[in-house]
Amino acid sequence: MKTYLPGRRATTLGAALTAAALALTLTACSAEDPAPADGAGAAALGHVHGLGLRGDTLYVATHEGLHSPDADGRPVLVGDRRDDFMGFTVTTKGDFLASGHPAPGGDGPADLGLITSTDSGRTWREKSLAGKVDFHALDTAPDATVYGYDSANGLLRVSADGVTWEDRAALRALDIAVSPAAPGTVLATTENGILRSTDGGRTFAPASERVLAYVSWAAPDALFGIDPDGVLFRGTDGGTTWTRVTPVPGGAPQALTAVDARRLLVATQDGVYESGDAGRTFVRRMTVESGNDEH
Structure with a gap:
């Protein structure tokens, strides 16, 4: 696999246009081998919505x-x-948690609510909120509390068991990240910068003017974010300070997952990339066709 050494790149967007790009996005709607469906061959993918690892196996949640x-x-x-x-x-x-919409022609409601898989995505079962909610961002706290951003209603919802939910703050966000050390601390990316809550998402206050598209918080020292241009940043002070790391290959970002302080997964317009050195270099793990179907 080819190793990418990101360097400096020219940018045509200023801070205002970067914020506008995020605003547009906001309005758009153990090591195990994967188990492919019978007859399902490998083919290029479109839009990516989420990334995860189980063992050393990479899982990519997509429009398809x-x-x-x-x-x-x-x-x-x-x-x-x-x-x-x-x-x-x-x-x-x-365990895998997911949300979204059923495939075209599928039975059931238009919104999946929260679904879960305990066998690495081979099978799924309904957990809660079917027909009521389409979570565009999901994260869990160290105590297993589930945080979900209900984009249709602009609402953060929180559940201790994934079944019974409490409505928390109303906000307009693209992504959320829960502190791995303090279950009540939550970050949200918005077109005006990073918001932070320290009361479990009941209220939010500005934490940083840095405009980021996606954030991921894997450990106390593993807070990362990526801006709409695809530049990776590392956060400190609970999301107050962000230090530029490097541009990620492949253009605009589609998803970000920090595995630990050194291992990162990033989906961009032409692939899913992995870094093992905190973002200094990247290896492409999967090919992605340009994901322009924002939704």
Whole structure:
């Protein structure tokens, strides 16, 4: 696999246009081998919505189902569902949580609510809120509390068990990240910068004017964000300070997951990339076709 050494790049967007780009996005709607569906060959993917690892296996949640790369970096469908997985996360136990919409022609309501898989995406079962909510961002706290951003209603929802939910703050966000050390601390990316809550998402206050598209908080020293231009940043002071790391290959970002302080997964317009050195270099793990179908 080719290793990418990101360097300086020219940018045509100033801070105002970067914020505008995020605003446009906001308004758009154990090591295990993946188990591809019978007859499902590898093919290029479109838009990516979420990334995760279980063991050393990469899982990519997309507009066309959950995929893992084959030996050549081509996506192979996991299981037999081609749902539009808008929200996706892997819990500390290794369970998968997802949300979104059923595949075209599928039975059931238009919104999946929260669904869960305990077998690495081979099968899924309904957990809660079917027909009521389409979470565009999901994350879990160290105590297993589930945080979901309901984009249709502009609302953060929180659940201790994934079944019974409490409505928290109303906000207009693209992504959320929960502190791995303090379950009540939550970051949200907005077109005006990073917002932070220290009361479990009941209220938010400005934390930084840095405009980021996606954030991920894997450990106390593993807070990362990526801006709409695809530049990676590392956060400190609970999301108050952000230090530029480097541009990620492939253009505009589609998803970000920090595995730990050194290992990162980033989806951009031409692929899913992995870094093992805190973002200094990247290797492309999976090919992605330009994901312009923002939704």
